[in-house]
Amino acid sequence: MQGTVDGFSYGAVTPLVAYLMACLGGALGLRCTTRSLLVTHARRPAWLALGSAAIGSGIWTMHFVAMMGFSIKETPLHYDQPITYASLGLAIVMVGVGIFIVGYRGATGTALFTGGTITGLGVASMHYLGMAGVHFHGRFTYNTFTVAASVVIAVVAATAALWAAGQVRGFLWSVGASLVMGLAVSGMHYTGMAALSVHLDGAPHTAGGAPAASVLAPMLIGPLAFLLLAGVVVIFDPLMVMGRPDWRPVEQKPGVPAAAVASHAERRPAVLDGRRPEHHASRTPQNR
Helix, strand or coil: CECCEECCCCCCHHHHHHHHHHHHHHHHHHHHHHHHCCCCCCCHHHHHHHHHHHHHHHHHHHHHHHHCCCEECCECCEECHHHHHHHHHHHHHHHHHHHHHHHHHCCCHHHHHHHHHHHHHHHHHHHHHHHHCEECCEEEEECHHHHHHHHHHHHHHHHHHHHHHCCCCCHHHHHHHHHHHHHHHHHHHHHHHHCEEEEECCCCCCCCCCCHHHHHHHHHHHHHHHHHHHHHHHHCCHHHHHCCCCCCCHHHCCCCCHHHHHHHHHHCCCCECCECCCCCCCCCCCCC
């Protein structure tokens, strides 16, 4: 028996809020990735990890906010919490792999293609693993062509976003990139949803089951709190907001390792009144 699907039970509210969540996660993640390109290698992993978690959390939150508006008329929906949270972990890990590739190899050429592909596949994998956690008296089937289109959208969106992060052109540039990324991620989600059909097992089951909003809302608290904290980090880091370095990173000095630069700076004599201190040879019995 074919089920009747309603993807907009709350009208335009859930698509709009979902889009804003995707934009927020994308903006925070892109700014963190940009920041990682302006610091030394020792501090880079922390910023890349924060960016990965922000983008992954934003995409995951976007997906399940949109799912609050998804319903099947003939049967209630239930969400498998382990699978649902596993989709969050998968998104963060795969997005992280792509971001670390670009963070260390640069947002050009093979590194950009590889990082964007892995990140896009992470977004698509999160979506379809999250859908696997939706349980009801029936099953989903998917149109192969439409699923492939949704994966292509995710990969192209991720590649474009990582390219934008590597340009380091300021805060407004990243805001524009995050708006485009949010639109692409939302488009990927609803393209994937258009690919599914619902097949019910037997007669309709209309009794039981809580509304999707009441089930999903508590699960979204953690990722939303994390996005809030990541936003605080962005707000209180002027360098990340401005998008330009206030010093020249040591890795931009060809052939000079960071440790060597730091060691040289420690040995450099102080300059007083515009003059370097005089060096007097030690007076020993041999040079008297």
